[in-house]
Amino acid sequence: MSTRIVIDPITRIEGHLRIEAEVKNGKVSNAYSSGTMVRGIEIILRGRDPRDAWAFTERACGVCTTVHALASVRTVENAVGIVVPPNAELVRNLMFCAQYLQDHVVHFYQLHALDWVDVVSALKANPVEAESIAQSISPWPKNSRTYFKEVQNRVKALVESGQLGIFANGYWGHPAYKLPPAVNLIGVAHYLDALEWQKEIIKVHTIFGGKNPHPNYLVGGVPCAVNTEDANAINAERLAYVGTLIGNAIDFVEQVYVPDLLAVASFYKEWFSIGGGLKNYLAYGDLPTNGYNDPSNFKFQRGAILNRNLNEVFEVKGEDPEEVREYVTHSWYKYAGGDAKSLPPWNGETDLNFTGPKPPYEQLNVDGKYSWIKTPRWKDNPMEVGPLARLLVAFASGNTDVKEVITETLKKFDAPVTALFSTLGRTAARGLETKLVAHWMKEFHQDLITNIKNGDIRMFNSEKWEPKTWPKEAKGVGLSEAPRGALAHWIDIKDEKIANYQLVVPSTWNASPRDANGKRSAYEASLLDTPMANPEQPLEILRTVHSFDPCIACAVHLHDPEGKHLNRISFM
Amino acid sequence: MPDQPQTLWEKMQSQGYSRRDFMRFCAYITAAAGIHASGLSKVAKALETKPRPPVVWFHFQECTCCSESFIRSSHPIVSDIILDKISLDYSETLQAAAGHQAEAALHNTMEKYKGEYIMTVEGSVPTKDGGVYCTIGGRTALDIVKEAAEGAKAIIAWGSCASNGCIQASKPNPTGATPIHEVITNKTVIKVPGCPPIAEVMAGVIVYILAFDRLPQLDGLGRPQSFYSTRVHDSCYRRPYYDAGLFVETFDDDAAKKGHCLYKMGCRGPVTYNSCGIIRWNNGVSYPIQSGHGCIGCSEASFWDNGPFYRHLASFPGFGIETTADTIGTVAAIGAGAGVAGHAIATNIRKRRLIKQEMEHSVKNEDVASANEQKGGE
Numbered sequence A: 001m002s003t004r005i006v007i008d009p010i011t012r013i014e015g016h017l018r019i020e021a022e023v024k025n026g027k028v029s030n031a032y033s034s035g036t037m038v039r040g041i042e043i044i045l046r047g048r049d050p051r052d053a054w055a056f057t058e059r060a061c062g063v064c065t066t067v068h069a070l071a072s073v074r075t076v077e078n079a080v081g082i083v084v085p086p087n088a089e090l091v092r093n094l095m096f097c098a099q100y101l102q103d104h105v106v107h108f109y110q111l112h113a114l115d116w117v118d119v120v121s122a123l124k125a126n127p128v129e130a131e132s133i134a135q136s137i138s139p140w141p142k143n144s145r146t147y148f149k150e151v152q153n154r155v156k157a158l159v160e161s162g163q164l165g166i167f168a169n170g171y172w173g174h175p176a177y178k179l180p181p182a183v184n185l186i187g188v189a190h191y192l193d194a195l196e197w198q199k200e201i202i203k204v205h206t207i208f209g210g211k212n213p214h215p216n217y218l219v220g221g222v223p224c225a226v227n228t229e230d231a232n233a234i235n236a237e238r239l240a241y242v243g244t245l246i247g248n249a250i251d252f253v254e255q256v257y258v259p260d261l262l263a264v265a266s267f268y269k270e271w272f273s274i275g276g277g278l279k280n281y282l283a284y285g286d287l288p289t290n291g292y293n294d295p296s297n298f299k300f301q302r303g304a305i306l307n308r309n310l311n312e313v314f315e316v317k318g319e320d321p322e323e324v325r326e327y328v329t330h331s332w333y334k335y336a337g338g339d340a341k342s343l344p345p346w347n348g349e350t351d352l353n354f355t356g357p358k359p360p361y362e363q364l365n366v367d368g369k370y371s372w373i374k375t376p377r378w379k380d381n382p383m384e385v386g387p388l389a390r391l392l393v394a395f396a397s398g399n400t401d402v403k404e405v406i407t408e409t410l411k412k413f414d415a416p417v418t419a420l421f422s423t424l425g426r427t428a429a430r431g432l433e434t435k436l437v438a439h440w441m442k443e444f445h446q447d448l449i450t451n452i453k454n455g456d457i458r459m460f461n462s463e464k465w466e467p468k469t470w471p472k473e474a475k476g477v478g479l480s481e482a483p484r485g486a487l488a489h490w491i492d493i494k495d496e497k498i499a500n501y502q503l504v505v506p507s508t509w510n511a512s513p514r515d516a517n518g519k520r521s522a523y524e525a526s527l528l529d530t531p532m533a534n535p536e537q538p539l540e541i542l543r544t545v546h547s548f549d550p551c552i553a554c555a556v557h558l559h560d561p562e563g564k565h566l567n568r569i570s571f572m
Numbered sequence B: 001m002p003d004q005p006q007t008l009w010e011k012m013q014s015q016g017y018s019r020r021d022f023m024r025f026c027a028y029i030t031a032a033a034g035i036h037a038s039g040l041s042k043v044a045k046a047l048e049t050k051p052r053p054p055v056v057w058f059h060f061q062e063c064t065c066c067s068e069s070f071i072r073s074s075h076p077i078v079s080d081i082i083l084d085k086i087s088l089d090y091s092e093t094l095q096a097a098a099g100h101q102a103e104a105a106l107h108n109t110m111e112k113y114k115g116e117y118i119m120t121v122e123g124s125v126p127t128k129d130g131g132v133y134c135t136i137g138g139r140t141a142l143d144i145v146k147e148a149a150e151g152a153k154a155i156i157a158w159g160s161c162a163s164n165g166c167i168q169a170s171k172p173n174p175t176g177a178t179p180i181h182e183v184i185t186n187k188t189v190i191k192v193p194g195c196p197p198i199a200e201v202m203a204g205v206i207v208y209i210l211a212f213d214r215l216p217q218l219d220g221l222g223r224p225q226s227f228y229s230t231r232v233h234d235s236c237y238r239r240p241y242y243d244a245g246l247f248v249e250t251f252d253d254d255a256a257k258k259g260h261c262l263y264k265m266g267c268r269g270p271v272t273y274n275s276c277g278i279i280r281w282n283n284g285v286s287y288p289i290q291s292g293h294g295c296i297g298c299s300e301a302s303f304w305d306n307g308p309f310y311r312h313l314a315s316f317p318g319f320g321i322e323t324t325a326d327t328i329g330t331v332a333a334i335g336a337g338a339g340v341a342g343h344a345i346a347t348n349i350r351k352r353r354l355i356k357q358e359m360e361h362s363v364k365n366e367d368v369a370s371a372n373e374q375k376g377g378e
Helices: A041-045 A050-058 A067-080 A086-115 A120-124 A127-137 A145-160 A181-201 A203-209 A236-267 A387-396 A400-413 A423-453 A506-511 A522-527 A539-547 B008-014 B019-032 B037-049 B065-070 B078-085 B099-112 B141-150 B159-164 B199-212 B239-243 B321-326 B338-377
Strands: A002-007 A017-024 A027-035 A281-283 A286-288 A298-300 A303-305 A324-327 A375-378 A473-482 A485-494 A497-504 B054-059 B087-091 B117-122 B152-158 B189-192
Touching: A002 B099, A017 A522, A017 A539, A027 A506, A027 A522, A041 A050, A041 A497, A050 A067, A050 A485, A050 A497, A067 A086, A067 A473, A067 A485, A086 A181, A086 A203, A086 A236, A086 A286, A086 A423, A086 A539, A120 A145, A120 A181, A127 A145, A127 A181, A127 A236, A145 A181, A145 B078, A181 A203, A181 A236, A181 B078, A203 A236, A236 A400, A236 A423, A281 A387, A281 A485, A286 A423, A286 A473, A298 A387, A303 A387, A375 A506, A387 A400, A387 A423, A387 A485, A400 A423, A423 A539, A485 A506, A497 A506, A506 A522, A522 A539, B054 B099, B054 B141, B065 B159, B065 B199, B078 B199, B087 B099, B099 B141, B117 B141, B117 B159, B141 B152, B152 B159, B152 B199, B159 B189, B189 B199
Parallel strands: B054 B087, B054 B117, B117 B152, B152 B189
Antiparallel strands: A002 A017, A017 A027, A281 A303, A286 A298, A324 A375, A473 A485, A485 A497
16 A cells, blocks of 8 residues: 655755655655746846846855856857956856855755754764764864763753754654764764854855855956955955865865765665666766866766766757757646647747646645646756766766766775765765865866966956847857756847746756656656655655755746747736 | 743853853844944843744745855854754754644744744745745645734844845746735834845844844834945945046956946946945955945845846936935936836835935934933033
């Protein structure tokens, strides 16, 4: 007999996600993923100045802030043919790296850790034992018994106050928690450290972009100017500030995040064979070292892997209408030509069409439409995107940095490469790439200083800033790798205005409902066969869903090039 | 286990903090909340006698940038707020529990602390088509917000989404995105606009309520005066260049490299009320103008429709501009096609009213201040 369970809201994510699952004989036998909120940013973009699009699309997500802004300026630059100066590319890379560092650390501790770390168990820990374990895996100076005792007292006070706050009603004591109390205590302590540290690294955004979340970007370069002889621009002090932040980030990632990740993983090895899901992986690649138009010199490679065959990497082209296409068969939209066929983003349509049950509802009609998320496919294949896809594509493309870090880690667990195709593999990939990104960031910082030292202080290419210099019609695509995976924007510019704008974002790939052929996307596929100790307390489902780091506000979107349904709303 | 939740002072004692630490902490948050130093004893007394107030934090149509901003707070740091100062009983971003367990935590607080909990909302509420554009646990945002507002002691609208609808409410507002004060009309809604608001401003608003057990003083638009009474333009360190008529003409030009005024690059500082120039961002590191980009006016209603962002505000740049900025309601200021201009005029009429209110208010305050001074002198 199967039991239907509903988890809504899925918490510790960005956005509104609902999972409905069937559990049979203690395992998930079927799962449905639904995005339950929509805003309509794409239709709002129509008719506006393409140079403003970065600010609008940046608001697609405040957790992965900046990533849409970056994809957007690239899209417009691609459309009208702007090449940004090398320094602007470096500043964009630095902001990209800062985002990865902050986002991945916050994901591991604030969004994912409580799936593995039992906070209440930490009360039973011996701080001396926690000290000895922590010091055996890391030189992090705060790992002392006094410190662990303080944290323990703090948690104790919280529990005794009767107001558990964010820890209220957690799954404490659930049989799927396997960490000994001392390791739980280390986890809780570093949860607090991570929360405090993350507000530091994002100051890189504040320095170059003026604020975080949502720093400022600019079509043609970056808005901050360089002047080594003035306090009002990027100067020696600002560069030194960034350098210090990077140094501290490397310490935090190497001495806290990665050791904790490996320690936690060592108690949950069975999760290296749970939650693999799809066998196809897609990455657009990013972090240019020779300009955005030369993907062969990206730090993260571009490509697709099918059927887990790491011996072959397929070329990926954003501008090819036969590659990325979207279905709405099970999404609350309708296509003029029928919902069975997919459409490429440049010709995409969206017409809001809610056919779900009238709220309040208990269950969705999963045979029909059941999500605000569309279903993208690459050459009609469902693809997983994200840190794992990124590392696999890089690994298969022969990226030596990536090969080294993966091989070294697998050796520690005495595990084969296939262990990566799992919930824990996904979580591990995120930590490993964070370490790489931290070191790459240091290189970019040094390169920027070298350029400035050599007299190149250009940050902006003003040549095509004025829209009147643009062709009457221009189409562009901008590819990037958001922390959560492959991200692309498509633009169609007519008469200096946005005629059409489309976002296909990482969580659209991963969280989407089934396609017209009934094929599952990543979340739904990876949840199959997940063991459930107690369906009433769906901790195991949260582990796998969280391993993707869901970000749902980005994933739901709408536009309507025909303007049919939505045109009825007058534009004043 | 005690029946009564611990007060902050008790909590700090149990963590080994001294009375002196406690007083220093009180001084810190007093300053953070923009409270005059004479209010310190009041803050200390409030914090040492109160249990941690329960807070329920909703997410509707939003991007979570407000939550992300909140966790960037450096004074107080956010773990101190959520573990020691408030009890964050419902937060989809941070709470351990999901699904039914999360909903149970919410309802437990709403029942147990009826009339006592602080309700904070991040995001707008879609009202079109029966609210189907945002549901949580199968219920519409509209339903949820109305139910929760009933028993709330205070309601805070975080960010521009909840305060004025923000991006999803900009034209043509496909989902009927509506700010909270238009959905909850029988209670005061404290608006903390910005996309997102500054972290320390968010923390400061919470600290204010906690310390004084009352809502912060609000301006005519429902924003805490302590953070939204100054125009970015009036607190801008580049203001002297504006007054001297020295402007950036294109990004990365010589003027940009010297930090001249960004007015001609579309800066909205002259029509934006926020603390960016004073508190600055991410513990005072910088703010948009300091980093070379104009203010986009993200704390003002309809700022998305007052673009394009790089078209400068109306009028001739130079010495005469100040008049224009202050009497902006009389000018069809930000032209971007007839539709947007129409909207801009509506905004500007509101703005004119606001400026008038602000001016009257500041006159009143000056009167009070001078009266106080006289008293002090007696």
